[in-house]
Amino acid sequence: MQSSGPRPVRAPRGTTLNTRGWQQEAALRMLMNNLDPEVAEHPDKLVVYGGTGKAARDWPSFDAITRTLGTLKADETLLVQSGRPVGVMTTHEWAPRVLLANSNLVGDWATWPEFRRLERLGLTMYGQMTAGSWIYIGTQGILQGTYETFAAVAAKRFGGSLAGTITLTAGLGGMGGAQPLAVTMNGGVAICVDCDPRSIDRRIEHRYLDVRAADLDEALRLAYEARDQRRPLSIGVEANAAEAVPDLLARGAEIDIVTDQTSAHDPLAYLPIGVAFEDMAAEAAKDPEGFTTRARESMARHVEAMVGFQDAGAEVFDYGNSIRGEAQLAGYGRAFDFPGFVPAYIRPLFCEGKGPFRWAALSGDPADIAATDRAILELFPDNEPLARWIRMAGERVHFQGLPARICWLGYGERDKAGERFNDMVASGEIQAPIVIGRDHLDCGSVASPYRETEAMLDGSDAIADWPLLNAMVNVASGASWVSIHHGGGVGIGRSIHAGQVTVADGTALAGEKIRRVLTNDPGMGVIRHVDAGYDHATEVAEERGVRIPMREGEEA
Amino acid sequence: MQSSGPRPVRAPRGTTLNTRGWQQEAALRMLMNNLDPEVAEHPDKLVVYGGTGKAARDWPSFDAITRTLGTLKADETLLVQSGRPVGVMTTHEWAPRVLLANSNLVGDWATWPEFRRLERLGLTMYGQMTAGSWIYIGTQGILQGTYETFAAVAAKRFGGSLAGTITLTAGLGGMGGAQPLAVTMNGGVAICVDCDPRSIDRRIEHRYLDVRAADLDEALRLAYEARDQRRPLSIGVEANAAEAVPDLLARGAEIDIVTDQTSAHDPLAYLPIGVAFEDMAAEAAKDPEGFTTRARESMARHVEAMVGFQDAGAEVFDYGNSIRGEAQLAGYGRAFDFPGFVPAYIRPLFCEGKGPFRWAALSGDPADIAATDRAILELFPDNEPLARWIRMAGERVHFQGLPARICWLGYGERDKAGERFNDMVASGEIQAPIVIGRDHLDCGSVASPYRETEAMLDGSDAIADWPLLNAMVNVASGASWVSIHHGGGVGIGRSIHAGQVTVADGTALAGEKIRRVLTNDPGMGVIRHVDAGYDHATEVAEERGVRIPMREGEEA
Ligand SMILES: NC(=O)c1ccc[n+]([C@@H]2O[C@H](COP(=O)([O-])OP(=O)(O)OC[C@H]3O[C@@H](n4cnc5c(N)ncnc54)[C@H](O)[C@@H]3O)[C@@H](O)[C@H]2O)c1
Numbered sequence A, B: 001m002q003s004s005g006p007r008p009v010r011a012p013r014g015t016t017l018n019t020r021g022w023q024q025e026a027a028l029r030m031l032m033n034n035l036d037p038e039v040a041e042h043p044d045k046l047v048v049y050g051g052t053g054k055a056a057r058d059w060p061s062f063d064a065i066t067r068t069l070g071t072l073k074a075d076e077t078l079l080v081q082s083g084r085p086v087g088v089m090t091t092h093e094w095a096p097r098v099l100l101a102n103s104n105l106v107g108d109w110a111t112w113p114e115f116r117r118l119e120r121l122g123l124t125m126y127g128q129m130t131a132g133s134w135i136y137i138g139t140q141g142i143l144q145g146t147y148e149t150f151a152a153v154a155a156k157r158f159g160g161s162l163a164g165t166i167t168l169t170a171g172l173g174g175m176g177g178a179q180p181l182a183v184t185m186n187g188g189v190a191i192c193v194d195c196d197p198r199s200i201d202r203r204i205e206h207r208y209l210d211v212r213a214a215d216l217d218e219a220l221r222l223a224y225e226a227r228d229q230r231r232p233l234s235i236g237v238e239a240n241a242a243e244a245v246p247d248l249l250a251r252g253a254e255i256d257i258v259t260d261q262t263s264a265h266d267p268l269a270y271l272p273i274g275v276a277f278e279d280m281a282a283e284a285a286k287d288p289e290g291f292t293t294r295a296r297e298s299m300a301r302h303v304e305a306m307v308g309f310q311d312a313g314a315e316v317f318d319y320g321n322s323i324r325g326e327a328q329l330a331g332y333g334r335a336f337d338f339p340g341f342v343p344a345y346i347r348p349l350f351c352e353g354k355g356p357f358r359w360a361a362l363s364g365d366p367a368d369i370a371a372t373d374r375a376i377l378e379l380f381p382d383n384e385p386l387a388r389w390i391r392m393a394g395e396r397v398h399f400q401g402l403p404a405r406i407c408w409l410g411y412g413e414r415d416k417a418g419e420r421f422n423d424m425v426a427s428g429e430i431q432a433p434i435v436i437g438r439d440h441l442d443c444g445s446v447a448s449p450y451r452e453t454e455a456m457l458d459g460s461d462a463i464a465d466w467p468l469l470n471a472m473v474n475v476a477s478g479a480s481w482v483s484i485h486h487g488g489g490v491g492i493g494r495s496i497h498a499g500q501v502t503v504a505d506g507t508a509l510a511g512e513k514i515r516r517v518l519t520n521d522p523g524m525g526v527i528r529h530v531d532a533g534y535d536h537a538t539e540v541a542e543e544r545g546v547r548i549p550m551r552e553g554e555e556a
């Protein structure tokens, strides 16, 4: 018998099967890839990303899953309950090979303390979004999501490019560190404030940030110069954002876009004015309540300055860190004058069925991803932001684990890409099958009133039928594995979401499945937004032939 | 265009299709049958049963569903979000024709007030269990569930029959009124106390209750007589249970089984000692708090007497009305000395994959159900309680809407019955297809910590992955329609559950689907209870070949 403790895990590469078919092989490799030390944050603890987002409940569960996948037949389905394999059932060829449900709790028990209690009893695990559903691909996902947001800002206000604009933001941590590169990839200039010099150094080292300015004066000078030459440039500057942002406003700095990704969601992690960065941890520990009050007051100054930039004509948005809410708690009355990023930029994309389409090459060969990159450029020649992303990602994104790519595609696009990939596998242009999936953060796959479904037009933010229908329709369409999770992104009690992964193994059957899954899955985004009253979604549905039963009545 | 207001609805009968196939036809007829005035409580409001459990959001939604089913192809799937049709997608022949998600909310929003608010906005509906999933068959379900509970009591303590025993209970309302007939169907004698004379009269009228006794003396005399002759008999007696039960205990009445279905869950609906029944409504309205205190004190006396009967050797259980909790609130310390009915009797059945299997004849002809009744008797000749139920149901159950039958079958039994029905449709022995479904209250389809998953051995009461896996595996196995609901039975925030319905249309494909669905669906119950540590479930899994991946490791 295998040892059942922690060990280094890395997905097999190449074209030799360790299972009875590519659908099963794909599940095996992607589970293992999620735990690759290049990919996972704490592989020994089976933690992939996002706090404690795990790929399997414990090592014995991991062993049992891989063992079961090893013999699973093409008409069998493995059931996984919060990272533990609980059954194998006879289904059929069109059915998924794996079905997963992670972290789900009955509503009245859906709290962090209860979840942690059940987790300690060994009864559940936190699946996050793509950890427990075996389709995490490293930090490329964050980079591309941030790129897409800034591309949407560019499309909305600046004619499709950020060239000639300056973005002011703060926070260069795990998520926020993607901002400078996302801005420059969109052609713009970014000034990024962080109070931690190591955050700045790390981003420069990883080539996400271009240069470091000594102070705000130098930052502004460099920024204006680059902007005037329409040259992309990202500039890090060490400062407290609660001082720097008001300061820049007071000087009349020429800023076009303002946002923020400091860790404002946790007041103990936001540096208040008057505290030296070196003393932050000690001060927070010594007097958490006093520190919280001071942090919130500083956030109020920070947000007040953001509103000031908006009044002066800048494009301003909250980037999902709750800074508006905290500023409001400190008594600042106009905190919600600027919008969150989802209603402002992402929802129009969701109306088109757009979302984080991603794929990985089971061969392990970067050449296979390069081939798919070329295919995407060919398939969508008129989509300039997409082309820019694909080209720059090819140059700048360092693969973690199996080579992979992500880009946002919409209804009528994903199926095209998927079918093309399948044809390329069939013809041998690609060496081994391609796994096609997405984040749970997608157009029709999540109910999350503090993020993806914040401020829906009809007030349906908390209605959770949609992700469940999404999961069921993916099972019914031929996906290779399908998952339903609770609590990803925003935490236990706050979201329900679903994922699907479909394997392009070059067979005709896979082609049929891909056509259905990659039409119906983004189709859920279109119908969800039609139902909520978004005109843009209705236009998309009409143009692209998405059926809306309630409207067919109107027309009859 | 059709009118879109309330109207009488009745399912079409016979063999002429109104749709493109029997799978679609079955969905159409069962939706309509749920709204048949014989079946539904408030058909004009689309309310089927259980408070406000509805079959469709509103009349325009009903029209759009029926219109869409009318043209739905054999490789298309209709999506229904809380009673409103929101999409039609191309899937394949093995996929369900309808997928439904009803009443689901994100955890932090899963409360009655928020649900009612969203319902008023027209964004959701309450699906209960079989209302929104189109497989309610009238009060036969309650009768059979109660019959099954008393059969389980008989099996546990009295050698498989209640002949020669006396059951004491109270409450002859909507649910509780099934108790006398369920006891006599199991061969026993029942004394049923109710303070409302109309409840007694109504049950006698409907032949659920045999006789009325003038007082406790007469009730006991009649009961002893019948018991000694091993003759089934049910006796109603008008009294306050909080007085009658202690009184009978004090007299040393020879009672074998004690339970209760007064409306104890709501203290304003339980008659306190010292209040005349006629004054109850007025007193409760005048001083709700004082009334509550008095009702709880009376419940404490009631429960104390139940514990007294248990001390004296009787079989005593709580029948899901929270009377133990209320007695405890009144300060009675031994309230939880007797168990709830699920852990005591139902869970062992769940370990065998048993649950409320039901079917309806689309022909509308009772002869078709009679034929299936005979088939069940033939298929399971050694199951005496089952045979007794089927025979007595054939005699005593009055059909509501389409003729239907319910009985509890387990893993390895449901598929046999389903395949037989399909063969009978194929051979013409049955005139039109049979629709096979079940309640969401089943062995592996519900997470409900106050009822079906109360006091699980491993503490996994609130883990909601299981119903979601159940729904997905049913979609993956070929069910005709599949539903995921929230809040059925015990209310919003307290349960998540799934249902499936599969149509036996006599084709070979339907046979394949039935074999898988009716194996995998009860299989979920077996694996759910194996995972929670029930030895009986593990035995069943081993005997009947249910695969448990974590145990296959142990054996390797
Ligand atoms: N948009 C989204 O969907 C999304 C996704 C993930 C996270 N978030 C949110 O974004 C925020 C950042 O996430 P992260 O993972 O990068 O966090 P992190 O903790 O890794 O980084 C936060 C950074 O902010 C800096 N900082 C703190 N206080 C500051 C101040 N007063 N002035 C300047 N810099 C300060 C810290 O030094 C640190 O480098 C979090 O609040 C997170 O919840 C949003």
Ligand SMILES: NC(=O)c1ccc[n+]([C@@H]2O[C@H](COP(=O)([O-])OP(=O)(O)OC[C@H]3O[C@@H](n4cnc5c(N)ncnc54)[C@H](O)[C@@H]3O)[C@@H](O)[C@H]2O)c1
Pocket (backbone or CB within 6 Å): B170, B171, B172, B173, B174, B175, B176, B177, B193, B194, B195, B196, B199, B239, B240, B241, B242, B261, B262, B263, B264, B265, B266, B269, B270, B271, B272, B319, B320, B321, B322, B451
């Ligand atoms: N076991 C289950 O799964 C399950 C299912 C549904 C309902 N229930 C519970 O069962 C209970 C009964 O449900 P129902 O639908 O029949 O309720 P109901 O309101 O229709 O009937 C309750 C009956 O109790 C009688 N009653 C009230 N106080 C009394 C007293 N002090 N003495 C004698 N009789 C008294 C009333 O006159 C009435 O006839 C409820 O608490 C309900 O929540 C349990």
